[in-house]
Amino acid sequence: MSPGAWLCLFAPLGGTLAITLAGTRIPRAAAGWISTTSVFIAFGGAVWSFFGLRAHGSGDAHISNAWTWLQSGAFKVGLSVLVDPLSTMMMLIVSGVSALIILYSIGYMHGDDEERRYFAYMSLFVFSMLLLVEGGNLLILLAGWGLVGLSSYLLIGFWHERPSAVAAAKKAFVMNAFGDATMALAFFVIILHAHSLDFTPAFHVHLSGTAMNLVVLGLLGGAAAKSAQVPLHTWLPDAMEGPTPVSALIHAATMVTAGVYLIARTHPLFEQARTVELVAAGMGTLTLLMAGLIALVQTDIKRVIAYSTMSQIGYMFLGAGIGAYANGMFHLMTHAFFKALLFMGAGVVIHALGGEQDIRKMRGIGAHMPKTKWLFLAGSLALVGIVPFGGFFSKDSIISATLNLGWYGWVFWVAALVGTFLTGVYTFRLYFTVFTSEGDAHPHHAAGSEGPWTMMLPVAILGVLAVIGGWIQFSPLWHPLTDWLSPVAATLHVAEPTNTQEYVTSAIAVVVGLAGIGVAWALYGARRRREVPSVPALQRTLEHKFYFDELYDALFYKPSVAVATWWRRDIEEGFVLPAGPDVGETAFDTGRGVGRLQTGLLRTYVFFLGTGMAVLAIVFLLVK
Amino acid sequence: MLGPGIAWYLGVSAFLFGVGALGVLLRRNPLIVLLSLEIMLNGANLALIAFSRHAHNGAGQIFALAVMAVAASEVCVGLGLVVAIHRRNLELDVDRLSELRG
Numbered sequence: 001m002s003p004g005a006w007l008c009l010f011a012p013l014g015g016t017l018a019i020t021l022a023g024t025r026i027p028r029a030a031a032g033w034i035s036t037t038s039v040f041i042a043f044g045g046a047v048w049s050f051f052g053l054r055a056h057g058s059g060d061a062h063i064s065n066a067w068t069w070l071q072s073g074a075f076k077v078g079l080s081v082l083v084d085p086l087s088t089m090m091m092l093i094v095s096g097v098s099a100l101i102i103l104y105s106i107g108y109m110h111g112d113d114e115e116r117r118y119f120a121y122m123s124l125f126v127f128s129m130l131l132l133v134e135g136g137n138l139l140i141l142l143a144g145w146g147l148v149g150l151s152s153y154l155l156i157g158f159w160h161e162r163p164s165a166v167a168a169a170k171k172a173f174v175m176n177a178f179g180d181a182t183m184a185l186a187f188f189v190i191i192l193h194a195h196s197l198d199f200t201p202a203f204h205v206h207l208s209g210t211a212m213n214l215v216v217l218g219l220l221g222g223a224a225a226k227s228a229q230v231p232l233h234t235w236l237p238d239a240m241e242g243p244t245p246v247s248a249l250i251h252a253a254t255m256v257t258a259g260v261y262l263i264a265r266t267h268p269l270f271e272q273a274r275t276v277e278l279v280a281a282g283m284g285t286l287t288l289l290m291a292g293l294i295a296l297v298q299t300d301i302k303r304v305i306a307y308s309t310m311s312q313i314g315y316m317f318l319g320a321g322i323g324a325y326a327n328g329m330f331h332l333m334t335h336a337f338f339k340a341l342l343f344m345g346a347g348v349v350i351h352a353l354g355g356e357q358d359i360r361k362m363r364g365i366g367a368h369m370p371k372t373k374w375l376f377l378a379g380s381l382a383l384v385g386i387v388p389f390g391g392f393f394s395k396d397s398i399i400s401a402t403l404n405l406g407w408y409g410w411v412f413w414v415a416a417l418v419g420t421f422l423t424g425v426y427t428f429r430l431y432f433t434v435f436t437s438e439g440d441a442h443p444h445h446a447a448g449s450e451g452p453w454t455m456m457l458p459v460a461i462l463g464v465l466a467v468i469g470g471w472i473q474f475s476p477l478w479h480p481l482t483d484w485l486s487p488v489a490a491t492l493h494v495a496e497p498t499n500t501q502e503y504v505t506s507a508i509a510v511v512v513g514l515a516g517i518g519v520a521w522a523l524y525g526a527r528r529r530r531e532v533p534s535v536p537a538l539q540r541t542l543e544h545k546f547y548f549d550e551l552y553d554a555l556f557y558k559p560s561v562a563v564a565t566w567w568r569r570d571i572e573e574g575f576v577l578p579a580g581p582d583v584g585e586t587a588f589d590t591g592r593g594v595g596r597l598q599t600g601l602l603r604t605y606v607f608f609l610g611t612g613m614a615v616l617a618i619v620f621l622l623v624k
Numbered sequence: 625m626l627g628p629g630i631a632w633y634l635g636v637s638a639f640l641f642g643v644g645a646l647g648v649l650l651r652r653n654p655l656i657v658l659l660s661l662e663i664m665l666n667g668a669n670l671a672l673i674a675f676s677r678h679a680h681n682g683a684g685q686i687f688a689l690a691v692m693a694v695a696a697s698e699v700c701v702g703l704g705l706v707v708a709i710h711r712r713n714l715e716l717d718v719d720r721l722s723e724l725r726g
Contacts, residue, residue, distance in 0.1 A: 600722025602657070603649050610645060 002064035004048030005081045008091055009130050011041040012098075015123035019116055028115045032106035035119035039099040039126050046091035049083050060084070061488070063136045063198075070139070077197055080136030086488040089329065089481075090133035090261055097253045097336050098126045100458035104344055105245040107455035108351055118158060118243070125151035129254050133261060138187055138197040141265070145183065145222065148255045149176040155250060156242040168238035175235040179225025186218025203268035216273035219266055220280050227259030227313045230287045234548050236310055240302040244350055247302055248343030252309045253336040260313065260328050263320040264489045271323070271492070278408070281321025285415045288314030290546060292422030296429065297542045300357050301346045304430050308383065309339055311419060312395075318412060319398035322405060323492030326482040327397045330473055333481075334390035338382035338466035344459045345376040348451050349434065352443035359430060363439025369450045373435045375463040380427045382466040384513040385420060392510065393470035395420070400475075400497040400505035413505075420509050424516015432524040476502045633674035640667030652717050654709070658702045665695045 015038025019031045026034075053060065061084035069079040081087075102122050109115050128151050132144030149172075157169030191197060194205035207215065221232075228236035239251050250256070263270060263280060270277040288311045295307035312335050319328035349365055349372060350357055366373045382389035385396060399420075402412040443450075450456060473481045476499040482491060497505070544550065599605075640663055647660025669688045676684025709716060 602718045602721075606645075606648050610649075 002049075002052075002062055002081065002083060004045040004052060005064065005083050005087075005091070005134055006045070006066075008042045008045030008049065008095060009081060009127065009134055011038045011045060012123040012126040012130065014038055016120050016127065019120040019123065023116070026116075029106070029110075031116040031119040032102070032109070035123045036099065036102045036106065038123055039095060039102050042126065042130065043092075043095040043099050046088065046095045050088045050092060053083055053085065053088050065136065075191065075195055077137060077139045080140065081134040082136040082199070083134075084488050085484050086261075086264060086329070087134050089333070089485070091130060093333055093336050094129050094133060094254050095126065097340055097462075098122075098129075098249055100461055101245050101249040101253070101340060101344065102126075104248075104347070104455050104458040105243075107452040108245050108347055109243065110452070114158075118155075121151055121154045121158070122246075122249070125155065125250060125255070129258075132258055137199060138190070138202055141262075142180070142183060142187065145226070145258065146180055148250075148258065149173060149180065149226075152176070152239070152250050152255055155246040156239045158242055158246065162241065165241040168235070168241040172235040172239050175232055176225050179222040179232065182218040182221030182225075186215040186222075189215050189218075199265075203266070205269075207272075209273075212269070213273045213276055216269055216276040219262060219269065220276060220283075223259030223262045223280070223317075224283060225259075226262075227256050227317065228287075228310050229259070229283050229314065229317055230290060231548065233287060233291070233310055234545070234552065237303050237306045237545070240300070240306050244302065244343060244347035247306070248340045248347065251306065252339040252343050256309060256313060257316065257332045257336070260316040260320050260332050263317070264325040264329055264485075267320075267323075267325055267489055277321050277323070279321075281318050281412060282408075284314040284317025284319075284321055285412050285419075286314070287311065288318070288419040289415055289422070292419050292426060294542050294545050295426040296422065297539060299359055301350070301359050301362065301430065301434065302343070302357055304359070304426060305339070305342050305346060308342075308423065308426065309335075311423065312339065312383070315395055315398050315416065315419070318416060319401060322402055322409075322412070322495045324398060324401040324495040325489035326479075326485045326491050327394065327401055327475075327495075329485060329489070330481050331391075331394035331398055334382065334394040334466075334470050337462055337469045338379045338390050341375060341379040341459060341462040341466045342383065344455070344462065345372050345379060348372045348455060348459065351451060351455070353441060354444045356441075359433050362434045362441050363437045365439075365441045365443070366435030366437075368443050369435075371456065372450055372459070375459055376431060376435060378463050379466050380431045382470070383427050384424045384517060385509055386513055386517075387510060388467070388471070390466050390468075390470035392506070393472075393474050396506040396509045397473075397475040397497075397502065399509055400502045401491075401495040403497050403501045403505070404494055417509060417512050421512045421516040424513045424518075425520050428517045428520035429524050432520055436525070630674050630678045634671060637667045637671040637674065640664070640670065642667075652719055654702070654706050654716055654718050654721075657718060658699060658706070661702075662695060662699065665691055 012035075015035045018034050018038075019026075022030075022034075053062075056062075061082060063080050063082050065078040065080040067079055068076055070077040102119070105118070105122065109118055112118065125148065128144050128147030130144075132141055132148055135141035135144055153169045153173040153176075156172055157166050159165045187197060189207070189211060190202050190205055193207055193211075194201045196202060223229075225232040236251060236256065240247055242251070263277075270280070291307045291310035291314060295304050295311065298304045298307060312331070316328045316331050316335070319325070319331060349362060349369065352369065353362065353365065356362065378389065382391045385391035399413060399416040402409045402416065405412070473479050475482070475497075541547070644660045644662070644664030644667060647663065648657055651657055651660065669691055672684040672688045672691070676682065676688075706716065709721070714721070
């Protein structure tokens with residue numbers, strides 16, 4: 001099974017290298033196929049590891065160490081991969097969804113000027129993400145963590161001639177670097193006390209309460225930045241500047257869910273700092289409400305889905321934070337399916353409209369694109385969590401898991417249900433506005449075809465997965481996924497609801513979700529379009545996304561600009577520039593003097609070199 | 625141990641190195657300069673191998689092999705430069721090739 005894991009890890013890197021080294025010697029179309037093939041090979045490797053692990057029984061964890069990567073005294077870090085239930089599950093999701101999305105990209109990116117670069121970056125991303133989830137120790141995990149940040153930066157800024165894309169890429173990188181830094185600081189504390197970054201010793205490190213809280217806060221900072229949770233969330237909506245398949249892959253299905261993986265992976269640490277773990281749950285709850293509210297007023301189709309992603313990751317954080325790790329991971333999986341489906345469905349529409357992303361200009365497109373319409377509907381129902389679509393099984397089990405936690409459990413429960421209502425409203429506002437309303441939008445290319453088969457096939461497969469993907473687990477009756485993950489990330493006892501609680505919560509969640517859809521129908525439905533009630537103050541707050549960008553602007557950007565301006569006006573122009581000519585003259589004179597040493601004659605150089613060596617040798621002999 | 629003592633080997637090695645160094649310092653033809661460099665390297669190699677025998681440790685001989693490989697590549701580059709200079713009809717004189725003079 002370890003060979004499978006190594007194959008899974010390095011196949012995408014091979015794809016990147018092949019595309020990069022072949023350069024313009026291969027046709028553009030070939031780059032896409034190389035990338036797709038390499039990621040499908042990676043998926044094969046993941047399946048191989050999965051069945052290997054199943055044959056051994058899922059209680060096993062296998063670390064395969066290639067070589068010692070770094071050594072400093074007794075501290076040693078190996079380049080190693082870990083095959084255990086959690087990592088194989090992530091390998092399957094990451095490589096499987098990536099393979100479909102890269103196949104989709106072949107159609108979507110066709111004709112772009114720099115297709116080869118795009119596919120090289122995509123493969124690089126898949127490699128980085130697999131390194132993150134397969135890493136056999138915390139340092140390899142951090143390396144993958146940084147590399148996914150890099151590939152995300154490269155892909156957000158892929159259309160580098162657009163200033164907004166470059167700005168968004170920088171923003172994402174800086175915010176993620178903040179998270180990387182807090183994580184690295186936490187790791188330093190672990191190295192100091194456990195003398196190792198291997199999982200087992202690191203998770204059994206003995207720390208005082210405060211130190212443990214700080215370590216876990218550091219980890220949580222990394223997780224929140226990568227997963228776009230409040231207050232480190234502002235980069236994700238801007239990241240939609242990247243090509244749509246990038247949004248589907250990195251900013252919906254895989255990379256942004258890495259924070260949930262991190263919490264599940266390092267849960268022994270989180271459980272020793274239970275307060276911080278509950279802070280994570282609270283953060284998730286706050287995010288799911290805020291993102292759901294903001295999504296109500298967005299008009300860019302990709303931004304609506306982006307806020308919905310933030311909101312759904314909020315649910316996963318809630319699940320992982322209260323100790324229901326398996327439920328969080330389950331929602332991660334179904335979310336990967338239906339959110340990739342929604343993004344790619346949106347991509348089909350954007351592609352057909354020649355790059356238009358404003359939902360108000362998409363009215364009426366549904367009549368021309370029946371297949372996309374149905375698939376998008378399946379994805380939307382899965383997102384809201386209507387029986388029997390994916391989200392129903394995974395989201396409701398997270399909500400009901402909050403019930404045994406005392407008063408804050410009830411707060412989480414109510415907030416999560418309100419979030420479900422909001423999900424219903426914003427999702428179907430999008431669906432009704434784009435697909436069922438009457439309008440004059442029509443595809444640019446010839447009618448009859450909604451897109452090339454490379455685009456429609458992955459969307460169809462994900463559509464099927466969005467419908468049936470959740471059936472794998474229905475907590476009250478069958479729970480293979482929880483059992484599979486229990487050796488690595490066993491659900492805390494306090495996060496195990498009774499069957500009655502599950503049934504009641506599920507029923508309420510479905511009703512609330514349907515109510516949300518009903519409200520959306522009343523407001524945005526085709527034949528009965530009414531004036532949307534408006535509350536200007538609230539609407540302005542939401543359109544400004546709760547003023548987070550403005551706040552960070554005032555807190556960080558404006559003060560540094562003020563300091564820089566003051567520095568330039570009073571220090572540079574006051575002292576440095578007047579002194580400039582003198583400094584310059586002195587430097588010129590010194591330069592001329594030193595320049596005379598450069599005779600340009602090889603023999604003098606050799607002579608000085610030899611003499612210097614001889615002098616040094618003699619000095620050393622004498623001193624010794 | 626059979627054969628002369630290590631001092632003899634080191635003496636020959638120092639002599640080779642000195643001859644090579646003088647050649648590099650005094651000759652002006654780049655070809656001869658390269659040749660003298662080779663002699664210096666071989667002097668160093670001889671010392672490495674002598675110490676290796678003396679200490680019963682194979683590492684020195686491995687180093688010598690590595691030095692030979694580096695020397696071979698360096699000569700390739702050097703001769704390539706000499707040929708390139710010749711093709712451009714420049715004088716083959718290291719003192720005339722002094723465009724980096726300050």
